[in-house]
Amino acid sequence: EAGVTQFPSHSVIEKGQTVTLRCDPISGHDNLYWYRRVMGKEIKFLLHFVKESKQDESGMPNNRFLAERTGGTYSTLKVQPAELEDSGVYFCASSREWDGRNNEQFFGPGTRLTVL
Amino acid sequence: QKEVEQDPGPLSVPEGAIVSLNCTYSNSAFQYFMWYRQYSRKGPELLMYTYSSGNKEDGRFTAQVDKSSKYISLFIRDSQPSDSATYLCAILKTSYDKVIFGPGTSLSVIP
Secondary structure: OOOOEEEOOEEEEOOOOOEEEEEEOOOOOOEEEEEEEOOOOOOEEEEEEEOOEEEEOOOOOOOOEEEEOHHHOOEEEEEOOOOHHHOEEEEEEEEOOOOOOOOOOEEOOOEEEEEO | OOOEEEOOOOEEEEOOOOEEEEEEEOOOOOOEEEEEEEOOOOOOEEEEEEOOOEEEEEOOEEEEEEOOOOEEEEEEOOOOHHHOEEEEEEEEOOOOOOOEEOOOEEEEEEO
8 A cells, every 4th residue: 555645755846936735545535635844944834635525624724735635536735925934845745534543644745845 | 831841952872872852831721742754854654643641662762741741752662773863742733733843952963
């Protein structure tokens, strides 16, 4: 079974540009999460999809961030326009439908975003 | 006050040592407690997952939760160089909720 994949692995852009990150969850996983780690801080939640619907987007920092999940499969996270403080590592995680027991989230390797 | 506090280290131990990693959390509403391991340039990988107070053992790893004092521990016996990584404690309110991470403790096991 393939794990969570993320693309690109690293992106370097200039302030004001647009970047789109992609996440492919494990096949069959309805839950998809985005997290990010900025320099020196802990990994923080951004948002949670259940299939194609946004279940919780309380962690999205501002309206420069737009997440979508087309058809409940892969997800994209667009940052437009990017600012210096957006630099960090963006992780995606997925989990299967809750079965009443644990619901392990499997994490991808992350996309390292550098805004210059 | 942060929801999860963790000593960031770094922690350096000789091979074969027993390692003790600790976290505290602030909200008694949290029900699920986890330890993730993260190697450099990789995503977090779930190591241990517990629901109740008490101990849970898996090979060389033991997770301990004390809900009364809001204290979470991870013990690694007979530590190996391959255990060198960042260890993140994490908590959930419900099993499908967002994960709340501590800042992580960087561990180096020296051969």
